[in-house]
Amino acid sequence: MFKPARPIKVGVLGATGAVGQRFLQCLDGHPWFEVTALGASGRNVGKKYGAVPGWRLSSDVPKYVRDIELVEGEPGKDWDCEIIFSSLPSDIAGETEERFAAAGYKVFSNARNHRTDPDVPLMIPEVNPDHSSILRYQQQQRGWDKGFIITNPNCTTIHLVLALKPLQDAFGLKKVLVTSMQSLSGAGYPGVSALDIVDNVIPFIDGEESKVESEPLKLLGQLVESNTRFVDAEIAISATCTRVAVREAHTETVSVELGRKTTLHEVAEVLQNFQSEPQRLQLPNAPINPVLLRHEHNRPQPFLDREGAGAMATTVGRLRHCSILDYKFVLVGHNTIRGAAAASILNAELLTVQGYVGN
Amino acid sequence: MFKPARPIKVGVLGATGAVGQRFLQCLDGHPWFEVTALGASGRNVGKKYGAVPGWRLSSDVPKYVRDIELVEGEPGKDWDCEIIFSSLPSDIAGETEERFAAAGYKVFSNARNHRTDPDVPLMIPEVNPDHSSILRYQQQQRGWDKGFIITNPNCTTIHLVLALKPLQDAFGLKKVLVTSMQSLSGAGYPGVSALDIVDNVIPFIDGEESKVESEPLKLLGQLVESNTRFVDAEIAISATCTRVAVREAHTETVSVELGRKTTLHEVAEVLQNFQSEPQRLQLPNAPINPVLLRHEHNRPQPFLDREGAGAMATTVGRLRHCSILDYKFVLVGHNTIRGAAAASILNAELLTVQGYVGN
Amino acid sequence: MFKPARPIKVGVLGATGAVGQRFLQCLDGHPWFEVTALGASGRNVGKKYGAVPGWRLSSDVPKYVRDIELVEGEPGKDWDCEIIFSSLPSDIAGETEERFAAAGYKVFSNARNHRTDPDVPLMIPEVNPDHSSILRYQQQQRGWDKGFIITNPNCTTIHLVLALKPLQDAFGLKKVLVTSMQSLSGAGYPGVSALDIVDNVIPFIDGEESKVESEPLKLLGQLVESNTRFVDAEIAISATCTRVAVREAHTETVSVELGRKTTLHEVAEVLQNFQSEPQRLQLPNAPINPVLLRHEHNRPQPFLDREGAGAMATTVGRLRHCSILDYKFVLVGHNTIRGAAAASILNAELLTVQGYVGN
Amino acid sequence: MFKPARPIKVGVLGATGAVGQRFLQCLDGHPWFEVTALGASGRNVGKKYGAVPGWRLSSDVPKYVRDIELVEGEPGKDWDCEIIFSSLPSDIAGETEERFAAAGYKVFSNARNHRTDPDVPLMIPEVNPDHSSILRYQQQQRGWDKGFIITNPNCTTIHLVLALKPLQDAFGLKKVLVTSMQSLSGAGYPGVSALDIVDNVIPFIDGEESKVESEPLKLLGQLVESNTRFVDAEIAISATCTRVAVREAHTETVSVELGRKTTLHEVAEVLQNFQSEPQRLQLPNAPINPVLLRHEHNRPQPFLDREGAGAMATTVGRLRHCSILDYKFVLVGHNTIRGAAAASILNAELLTVQGYVGN
Incomplete structure (x- = not known):
């Protein structure tokens, strides 16, 4: 069974939202991925994740994220990670995800914005695992070096x-x-x-x-x-x-x-x-x-x-x-698990084995 | 607009059930029909309708039925009426309704038992008002004199x-x-x-x-x-x-x-x-x-x-x-109104104008 | 039984909200009060009430208000009425209601802002019908001529x-x-x-x-x-x-x-x-x-x-x-009926008989 | 930390009911207790637990009980166990539990019947762990040798x-x-x-x-x-x-x-x-x-x-x-966990350490 050489760092955009909470729950104890950055909107930036009210899952806030400080959702040194999981609302997801991809991040998006782009894979690992092969073309078309965008469906x-x-x-x-x-x-x-x-x-x-x-x-x-x-x-x-x-x-x-x-x-x-x-x-x-x-x-x-x-x-x-x-x-x-957060994560797992991530 | 010469007496079988309660609510103040008999199962027979617990509509028990005494659901002198509205459960509806029809009552049934009988009309007045024409044949086939059975759908x-x-x-x-x-x-x-x-x-x-x-x-x-x-x-x-x-x-x-x-x-x-x-x-x-x-x-x-x-x-x-x-x-x-109790009542209204009832 | 000499004109502030809808439902066919003005917030001003989406009561929008045009919630010629029923949210109710009272309107408020004012009656007609007697003092204190504010409780x-x-x-x-x-x-x-x-x-x-x-x-x-x-x-x-x-x-x-x-x-x-x-x-x-x-x-x-x-x-x-x-x-x-809209209306009915309204 | 010398065999009365299902869920993987007998009412006796319809917890039927055959709820050779957990309905719990206790079983009951008996402990381990000391007196009074009844509250x-x-x-x-x-x-x-x-x-x-x-x-x-x-x-x-x-x-x-x-x-x-x-x-x-x-x-x-x-x-x-x-x-x-099934189990755990069970 495949295992990456070292933990792969991931960040979550929209970490305080409903799907964002599911991302953190699903990433708790993940064998390959390590959460290193959490993005939030204005008034929560600077707070520790555990100090933000509004956790609404019946389990408690996972311990591993409680002390991570929320940062702004823009690429930069706050985002020390290779993968970005995005559960941003669609009014801002489109452009934000592009900025992250352009900055070299590998963006796995749950938002609808790029799903229909002709050079963006819309993927379910059980259904069309080969569709990631368009990513080289995507990078070439968009002038992106290491970054890319891949989406999961509704x-x-x-x-x-x-x-x-x-x-x-x-x-x-x-x-x-x-x-x-x-x-x-x-x-x-x-x-x-x-x-x-x-x-x-x-x-x-x-x-x-x-x-x-x-x-x-x-x-x-x-x-x-x-x-x-x-x-x-x-x-x-x-x-x-x-x-x-x-x-x-x-x-x-x-x-x-x-x-x-x-x-x-x-x-x-x-x-x-x-x-x-x-x-x-x-x-x-x-x-x-x-x-x-x-x-x-x-x-x-x-x-x-x-x-x-x-x-x-x-x-x-x-x-x-x-x-x-x-x-x-x-x-x-x-x-919100198989239908959203874990859909993105499973895509990231597949692309890790396929060699698009973790190298 | 049609109006029968005198009030037409009706009885309700299964008067304490969910659909039975709707029958009584829908018949409250009806311009043609007068409720004269209410049937119930064993332990409630002999009680006044208003004394039976379990009314579950947000309006109160209609005043006009509170003092009517519940009787057994079998044809006889307790049933001084021409029309029978039946909301009996299907395990007893079939035979009970036949006994009432044989005894000369005009049975409008909400139960499923006779809906598929080849000589029983299944009617919605807006849809197939002419299907009542089979009733003469039904009476002839079954040897019923004045009584008949007519059903409304699910x-x-x-x-x-x-x-x-x-x-x-x-x-x-x-x-x-x-x-x-x-x-x-x-x-x-x-x-x-x-x-x-x-x-x-x-x-x-x-x-x-x-x-x-x-x-x-x-x-x-x-x-x-x-x-x-x-x-x-x-x-x-x-x-x-x-x-x-x-x-x-x-x-x-x-x-x-x-x-x-x-x-x-x-x-x-x-x-x-x-x-x-x-x-x-x-x-x-x-x-x-x-x-x-x-x-x-x-x-x-x-x-x-x-x-x-x-x-x-x-x-x-x-x-x-x-x-x-x-x-x-x-x-x-x-x-439970258009889909059940009032469906039977509307059938009875139609058949009254058509001359099958009230003569 | 008391009856005012002529219909008393009333306006409703916050007419499109949850309690506002109840006001209009409760005022439908009122024997004394006639709705002549409806206030709304920005984007609905100028629309007919029946054209505003969001009616959420199980009955339909009452016919009598469908063609009334929504106006801004500020006193002036659009408000041709004696009584104001207010179901404004508390962030704006306080000052708006005062402006209406100062302009001579008799304000019956469902908002919490003035309930605890020492010169404003908080009334339930069955409980403290005499508390309206403070209104002369209220007008005197606040320099209001004909207008006043009266509140109903939470x-x-x-x-x-x-x-x-x-x-x-x-x-x-x-x-x-x-x-x-x-x-x-x-x-x-x-x-x-x-x-x-x-x-x-x-x-x-x-x-x-x-x-x-x-x-x-x-x-x-x-x-x-x-x-x-x-x-x-x-x-x-x-x-x-x-x-x-x-x-x-x-x-x-x-x-x-x-x-x-x-x-x-x-x-x-x-x-x-x-x-x-x-x-x-x-x-x-x-x-x-x-x-x-x-x-x-x-x-x-x-x-x-x-x-x-x-x-x-x-x-x-x-x-x-x-x-x-x-x-x-x-x-x-x-x-929302006895606990809100009809509470204000019952207060207005009481004050009409008491002579504070309709003269 | 205490550990019994060997697994303690337990049976569950009322195993197919709502609390019974919780008992089996809570006993899944229990470090001390091993489920060896499951009681049910008439029509399910003889079936394997996994073949009985009506499991209503969001997790599936635990694997360990699927092949256990349901037996009648009366003491005898089908009940090869020391402890009985009872979630019987109160109309039969009282006497059935007594028959099991008389036959030497240690009965931990969730039913209300014996809670108020003067010689039966009603216990929450955090609240009155010493109340088990009445058990010797209970056995003496009732002529029971090894068996007893202990209850948990509502x-x-x-x-x-x-x-x-x-x-x-x-x-x-x-x-x-x-x-x-x-x-x-x-x-x-x-x-x-x-x-x-x-x-x-x-x-x-x-x-x-x-x-x-x-x-x-x-x-x-x-x-x-x-x-x-x-x-x-x-x-x-x-x-x-x-x-x-x-x-x-x-x-x-x-x-x-x-x-x-x-x-x-x-x-x-x-x-x-x-x-x-x-x-x-x-x-x-x-x-x-x-x-x-x-x-x-x-x-x-x-x-x-x-x-x-x-x-x-x-x-x-x-x-x-x-x-x-x-x-x-x-x-x-x-x-149904702390308030019922696990309440009985925690009582059994306490009494095991106290020496009333497992010897």
Whole structure:
């Protein structure tokens, strides 16, 4: 099993936000990465992380970060690290991440800004581990020496595509119709007002459906022309995204039309046997099975299944025929761990083994 | 506007249950119907309705029923009425309703038992008001003199079909794919355990999907062969039914494929202009518009829209193109008023005008 | 029954906020008051009320206000009215209300700013209807001609004091220990983040306990020295205020020590028979019984009891002995109707009959 | 640190219930105790534990119990163990536990039935570790040879008394007034109907207040007359117990009158420095600090603090003066771990070191 020669230093942009807190929780005790810098906005700069109010995870602030002093989110000597994990809000993420990349940092971003850039990989290690090969072209195009930007998808997309990838590989994939019931944490903090969601459903999440309809096409697409251009997969996706009163984990009802006829049994086999590059490489955060298939009639449920495989798996259940498309199922996945913070970290683990980091 | 010559006496079977309470609330001050008999199970028989604990609506027990004495749910002299509204649980509804019909009562049932009987109408007054014409055949077949059984659909079906009917009429209808997020009251009382639904979604409701996939076919189908046989509509429906932490009103995300090409504008027009027999007849519980079309980007919401048109309308919003089928939208409807108690009452109002009742 | 000679024109400051919406709902169809002016903050000025998004009550925007144009919240010709109802946030309420009073408007404020001013009445019509007598002194002190400011208490205080007043009158009152479980709407909109309250309790509400411990003393106190000075009641109050995941209505657990020995029966009698000035005057919004006493072992509950007496009553239940003080009970009251908007309106109704308004 | 010579075999009565599941979760990997028998009711007898549906904790069924076969809850050869942990419902717990004790088993019960028996210890190891000394007398009285019954208190009592004990020791304790906001899991499964608690508070829990008012008196009392009789502490306690929509952890607002004057600072010191017998003995489940004192203005909160010290501590916050009694505070504690399953286990750990078990 791979192990870097020495600890790799990482910094976190947006360290006090909802996803930032998950980054620090997921990096606690990481075997390869060492947190050396934490960025925050104005009024918290200069404070120790442990002295900033607003930690909202049920575990306490990890001990290892309590005494780290928050610094401004701009490249410079305060950022003594090779990797930048970014959970910045999208109004500032775009340009800040570029400044860090230009300054030589390797930026793993959870923000949406660069996901659709033609020279930026949008990656899930189980899905398109080869898409990092565009990075040399990215650096060349942008005149960056050592730095680069790599992104992970939206939380709803990640879990959807983890379930779609084995189907695409085995049978081909033509149509996907999905309704999501998304959790509160996906909207950040303070995010959703309690008055909008207690005893209610909100049938709309701004910008979400277009992400869910487009990001999978890049993820399931090809990197062509000597690793310089992405070609989208030819899949039709239709999404309706809603918000429900669940703290954590998105639920998605999915119907798919496959490329060839198969059987329910084969579909089940393919889902539960799915393993890919992170499993082969035994990356620290890789689940043994990225897709957990459950056979109980009333699973998956966000409360019961969000922690599946250390919150790194997508749990699929209720697999059955669909009278309109071919098959349908329900999936549940943790949106701020596998769907956000740990998505970036797993990308960084993959790129470390691939040699883009730690050298 | 029609008015019966004298008040029509009605009784309610299952009067203390969740839907039974809604029956009594909806019948409070009804211009045509007078409640004269209330049925209950064993331990409550003989008590006055107001003395039975467990009223769970936010309004108080209506004054007019407080002193009515609960009687056993079997036909006989305690049941001095013409109409029976039944909200019995399905384990006893089937046979009890038949005994009442055989004894000459006109039974309007909210239970699922007889919905699929080939000689029993499954009706929504706006959708298939002519299906009552099979009743003469029903009576003949079963040897019933004055009594009959008529049913209303499942709560999820009712709101779905209210939105589908105008589309079928205007454009034809080929495919429907629906995901429901159903409310707690739909499961009765005590129904769903709080531990199963707080901070959670349950992706399964026993028996629900098969109802939603089949009942619309009878509702949107034809009554043929001199009013003796129903022929199902030829529509493919695929449903996923889930439960969410909402007290009242179901939310459904719906994609449809129509019979002919049209425009988004035309679809919107057809939905919001939909009116049918109950509106023409000005039935007491008929909403002016059975479908309310909202244009805000984040509506309908169960908390905000469940009371629409006195809880008698289906509110549709987020109407837009679907990249897999033709159009998609979200609907919200009150499941225990329009979706249950008032569904039976509206059927009874229609049949009164049609001459099956009150003579 | 009193009726003013002509409709009295009223304006609402903060008309688009959570309490502002309740003001407009409560004033819909008011027999005496006619809404002629609505104030809003910057970006909504000039819009028609019906065109402003964000109505969050389950009923629709009342028809009568949809076409009223929002104006700036400063006295002037846009404010063609005698009464001002203020639901302004406390950071601007203080000075704005003074400017309106100085300009001759009669200000009925729901804000906390002037509640403790020594020349401003803090009133609940059932509790201290005579406290308006200080208004002449207020005008004299402040050099105001026709205008004045009168306030209603905090929502938690109102319901507590409605239950305390009959006890004070009948037995005297020495100590009150209260724990509140307050609703989400009490924090305004967006107010409480869903992530802070789903599956949680927040044991703190900023500034709330000091209001609950002090406001009752003024309400239950005396107006002395020729109506120029308030003397607080001598009661010790200890409050703990918490927030729970309830949309509307505060629940309070209360223990009291009375001035003299009595019986549980007498305490119950005194609570349920409580009637006061608004009942005698038959004010339009006065409930027949300001205190509803329930005898079921599991009442009052916010969901079931918040609409009691048109949401104008305090519902008391679980009345029993306390082994530390004398008696204890639980109360529930609607916090944005009786606890806020309708509190101001009832004050205005009282002052109209008292001759301070409408002349 | 103590370690038994060999693993001590334990069985769990009521192993499939809500508290039973917690027992198995808490016993997973226990250094001293080995689970050898699991009891269940009729229809599950003979099944493997892993094959019984209804596990409702967010972690999966522990591996070590999956293959254990469920047996009937009666003493006999199926119960090859020394210790019995009982989470039986109270309608059968009383006699079943006696039969096990009579048959030589050492019964640690979470049920209420024997808590008030004059010869049965009601114990919290930090509070009254010496009360086990009555066991010889119990055995003698009841004619039991090796078996005995020992109980732990109600979940609400446990956390209350963990906070009261250090105050009693340091200052004496005269009066306690408490309002609880209890979690859903405290009612077992299915327990509370979602329709009763979503958007609601239930101000009553059957039998709860009398337990909270009486159990602390035995816990904080004395064992006298050569370890044959308990004398209650002389403390007046007044409780109001309510249910809120929280999955896990009870919140309690507490006011106390102490035996002597002290300072807020001293009270805080005494609470946070509290350590007792389990800490001295370093029992496996003993938290380092049984009381965690938090200084943030808005803590403790059940969502954030229920896992404090491995869910074994009581978290106290908002410590301040009370204007009626002396001091007041808010506490939060996990009700099914420290408040139930782990309470029994910690008692068993203590009695093992004390020599009552494992010999």
